[in-house]
Every structure is written in C-alpha cells, then in structure tokens.
Amino acid sequence: MNLRPFDAAAGDAARLDQFRCSTGAPFEDDVEAWIHTDAVGWANDLPRARFQRRMLTLVEDGDATAAIVAWQDITRVDLEGIWLEVLAVALDHQHGRRGQVAYELAVDHLRTIERDGDHLAGLVHVDNERSHRLLATFGWRSVAPWDDHELWVGSL
Amino acid sequence: MILAWPLTTSTELAQVLRPGGHLRPDSALRSLRDKGLPAEAITVVPRSGRGAHGKVVWYSSLMIDVARLLRNERFDAARAAHTEATRLAGHRSARFVAEWLVEHGGPDPDPAVLDEATGGALTRLATLTASARQRLLPRLGVATFAGRVADVSGRVAFVLDEEGLSLPIPTPSEPSTGWSGALVTIDTEDLPGGATTIWVRAAFDPEADPNERVPGGPRLLTPAESERLSRPVTAAS
Numbered sequence: 459m460n461l462r463p464f465d466a467a468a469g470d471a472a473r474l475d476q477f478r479c480s481t482g483a484p485f486e487d488d489v490e491a492w493i494h495t496d497a498v499g500w501a502n503d504l505p506r507a508r509f510q511r512r513m514l515t516l517v518e519d520g521d522a523t524a525a526i527v528a529w530q531d532i533t534r535v536d537l538e539g540i541w542l543e544v545l546a547v548a549l550d551h552q553h554g555r556r557g558q559v560a561y562e563l564a565v566d567h568l569r570t571i572e573r574d575g576d577h578l579a580g581l582v583h584v585d586n587e588r589s590h591r592l593l594a595t596f597g598w599r600s601v602a603p604w605d606d607h608e609l610w611v612g613s614l
Numbered sequence: 615m616i617l618a619w620p621l622t623t624s625t626e627l628a629q630v631l632r633p634g635g636h637l638r639p640d641s642a643l644r645s646l647r648d649k650g651l652p653a654e655a656i657t658v659v660p661r662s663g664r665g666a667h668g669k670v671v672w673y674s675s676l677m678i679d680v681a682r683l684l685r686n687e688r689f690d691a692a693r694a695a696h697t698e699a700t701r702l703a704g705h706r707s708a709r710f711v712a713e714w715l716v717e718h719g720g721p722d723p724d725p726a727v728l729d730e731a732t733g734g735a736l737t738r739l740a741t742l743t744a745s746a747r748q749r750l751l752p753r754l755g756v757a758t759f760a761g762r763v764a765d766v767s768g769r770v771a772f773v774l775d776e777e778g779l780s781l782p783i784p785t786p787s788e789p790s791t792g793w794s795g796a797l798v799t800i801d802t803e804d805l806p807g808g809a810t811t812i813w814v815r816a817a818f819d820p821e822a823d824p825n826e827r828v829p830g831g832p833r834l835l836t837p838a839e840s841e842r843l844s845r846p847v848t849a850a851s
Contacts, residue, residue: 492827500825509710509733533738534832536745537843543827574706581828602839607828611843 459524461563464501464514471498473516473523479546485583489546493526500528500543511572512543517560524551525560531574535609538575540568545580557592565596569614578612615833616760616776617740618747618799619725619816620702621656621672621711630681633811642681649684651696653677654703656712672715674699674708675743675815679754682803691753698746705742710735725818737820741832748834756801760817763796773798783812 464470474493480486501507501514510530517525528543545564547557568578581604582589590600590610598612624639631642646653656672676699683692702708710732715723718731729736751758761775766785771793773781783800785793797817804810822831835843 489827496825496827500827503823503825505731505733506823506825507733509707509735509738531738533734533741534826534830536741536834599842599845601843602835604828605830609839 459559459563460518461515461527461567462518464498464516466498470516474498474526477523477526477546478549479526479552481549481552483585485586488583489544492544493546497526497528497544515564515567517563519551519556522548522550524548524556525564527560527564529564529568532577532579535579537577537579537611538573539577539579539614540571540573542578542580558595561592561596565614573614576614578614580610581607582610583607615831616762616797616799616817616819617737617744618675618760619818620675620736620740620743622675622678623672624653627653627673627677627681630678630813631685633805646677646681646684649689649692651680651684651692653680654700656703656708657716672712674702676702676746676750678813679747679750682756683754686755688753688755691750691755694753695750698750702739702743702746705739707732707735707738707742711739725816726821729818729820734820734823736818737832740818740820741834745834748837756803756813759800759802761798761800763793763798766793773800783814 464474474497477493478490479493480490497514501512503512506512510533512530513528515527516523517527525545525547527545529540530543532539532541534541545561547560551557551560565578578598582593584606593610593612596612598610600608601611602609624643627646628637628639628642631637631645643653653673656674676695679695680692680699683689683695711728714728714732714735725736747754759773759775759781761773761779761781763771764774764780765772769785770782771785773783775781781800797819799815799817801813801815802810803813820831822829
C-alpha cells in the first residue's frame with residue numbers, strides 16, 4: 459500500500475466520490491458523506507488549512523483506494539500533536555488486517571512530518587466498536603465524552 | 615468557551631508589578647530580567663517597507679502571573695509560570711499571531727478578526743495559555759472568573775459566566791460604554807493588609823470551524839481527563 463496526498467489534477471475528486479466505507483451504521487454514513495461532500499473543502503479552507511496544517515490523503519492498494527486519511531494539527535483540545543479528522547477504510551479492505559495495515563502506514567508517515575507534539579487524537583462515535591478495537595490495539599484510549607462521540611488519544 | 619486574550623504588553627506588566635504605582639514599562643522588563651525571568655517577546659522581523667507596524671511587541675499573558683508572583687516573592691511559582699510563558703511565546707501559533715499583528719494590528723486588535731485571518735492561531739494560543747494557567751492555578755494566588763458583562767449599574771458591572779453565575783465588580787471611574795456585553799476574564803487578588811485588587815482583561819469566544827466533521831469548538835481537558843491520559847495503557851479501563 460502507498461499513501462499519497464490528494465491531487466485534484468489526478469482525478470482524485472472522482473475517487474473520493476466513489477469511495478465507500480459504510481456498512482450501514484449511521485456514524486459510518488456520516489464519515490462517508492463527509493468524504494464525499496466536505497473533505498476537499500476542509501483541506502482547502504484557507505487560512506485554517508495553512509495554520510492547522512491540514513492534509514487529505516489517499517491510501518492506494520494497486521489501483522484501488524484502500525483508505526482515506528485526513529489529519530491536521532491538534533487544535534480542539536489542549537494537547538500537542540496530530541488530530542486524525544478521518545481514517546476511513548474502504549469496504550473491500552475492511553478485513554484480513556488490511557485496515558490495520560492502512561493505519562500503520564498512516565502513522566508511520568505521521569512520525570515523519572513536522573508537528574508540535576507526539577499525541578494523536580480524534581473523535582470516534584460512541585457506537586463505533588470496530589474503531590474502538592482498532593485504536594485500543596495501538597494504545598489509544600478514550601479520554602473524554604464529546605456529545606455522541608468520544609475523544610480518543612494515542613501517541614506516535 | 616471564553617478564552618482570555620493570551621498576550622500582554624510591557625505596560626500591563628508594569629501595572630501588575632507595581633499596582634497603583636508608577637513603573638516604566640522598560641523598568642518592568644528590566645526587573646523581570648534581573649530576577650532571571652526575562653519576558654520572551656512575541657515578534658517577527660518586519661518586512662521591508664512596513665517598519666512602522668513592527669514596533670509593537672507582545673508577550674505571553676502568562677508573564678502577568680510571573681510579574682505578580684515575583685511581586686509576592688513566590689519565586690518557585692514564578693519560575694514555573696515563566697517556563698510556560700517562554701514556551702508559549704515560542705509556539706508556532708504565537709508566530710502566526712505576531713505576523714498578523716505586525717501587518718494589521720494596533721493597540722487594540724479585534725480578536726475575532728485576528729483569529730479568522732490566522733486560521734485559528736489566536737484560539738490555539740489562547741487555549742494552550744488557558745491550559746497552562748489551569749495547571750498553574752493552585753500556585754498563582756488568585757481566584758479566576760470568566761464571563762460576559764451583563765449589566766452596568768452605576769459603578770458596578772455584573773459579569774455572568776457560562777454557567778449563569780454572576781460576579782459584581784467595580785468599574786473604573788469613567789466606565790467605557792464598551793463595557794456592556796464585553797467578554798472579560800477576572801483575577802481577584804488579595805493584597806497584604808486586607809485590600810483586594812481585581813484585574814480585568816479582555817476575552818473572546820472562539821468561533822467553531824464550520825468544516826469540522828464533528829461540530830463544536832475547542833475545549834480544555836479536565837484534570838480527571840488529563841489524569842486518565844497519563845495512566846499506563848495497561849491500566850486503562
């Protein structure tokens with residue numbers, strides 16, 4: 459697998475449109491909808507995107523889009539590091555540890571980028587058991603309730 | 615979340631070092647420096663042709679606490695606050711804020727405009743400052759309050775916090791018409807001899823980012839949440 463930045467000129471907007479990660483759970487639908495309708499705007503929302511160092515990336519597995527990963531500096535809580543806005547694994551890559559491989563690829567990349575600290579943080583829906591299991595596997599923990607989400611925090 | 619304006623000036627530091635007295639701003643900076651607590655300036659090198667605006671120098675507002683603690687001869691606490699003030703003055707968000715202030719600022723910049731133009735750098739700096747101050751609070755020797763001025767009646771302003779608690783505070787002899795509705799943070803300091811000083815500073819309420827996947831603005835972790843974070847993973851429930 460290979461992680462690369464979103465590239466509109468390479469037809470990545472269409473790739474985002476075609477990306478499917480939801481098995482039908484409402485919180486998965488929300489993430490899929492965000493990728494389809496908001497992700498590009500989020501990544502290009504200047505001047506926020508510049509200060510917060512937003513990045514929208516695709517994880518490729520051959521010609522397939524295996525995952526979408528979006529991150530920025532942590533700005534919503536008083537921790538320093540990287541905020542994972544989205545880490546969504548494609549439906550056809552959600553088994554056989556391929557989701558974990560996509561996560562590890564993303565985190566390996568995050569270890570190489572400029573950042574203010576080594577925390578990883580993100581909001582995960584309270585009912586998203588699969589993400590809870592994945593994150594717990596990599597040492598993340600639920601730290602705080604956040605409406606119908608939880609703040610999960612890990613480390614690089 | 616109401617956040618205090620995270621910057622200060624040497625004039626304000628002089629007022630805190632010698633309340634009610636007359637201390638020149640440069641003397642205040644020298645006093646701090648002489649005690650091993652120099653105020654790290656938040657500044658940038660002005661671009662050519664824009665020199666006039668580059669003369670405004672700011673400091674982390676935590677230097678106010680450093681000055682107060684120094685006045686009260688609480689040197690260990692002053693050093694702890696100074697470490698945080700120096701860290702924040704060198705933070706990336708402070709550089710973004712300073713660059714904007716050099717270009718567009720003035721003596722009384724609008725926090726909302728600054729925050730929007732810097733992509734949230736002011737909110738970030740204010741969040742980290744509030745977080746550091748929350749950790750230092752037991753050693754600061756002040757009681758804190760943040761809210762909106764709900765009413766001004768004669769020489770008294772009533773400040774209402776986000777939970778509906780009200781704090782009456784005295785206003786200056788000539789209160790500005792801008793007091794009503796203003797967001798403020800208040801430090802109440804008991805001085806020797808039974809006097810109390812109330813320090814009122816400007817605050818702001820950051821706008822939430824409309825593109826966030828999960829809406830909502832910034833927040834500070836509570837002490838219990840921070841403690842949960844510091845626990846070994848194997849002990850997490």
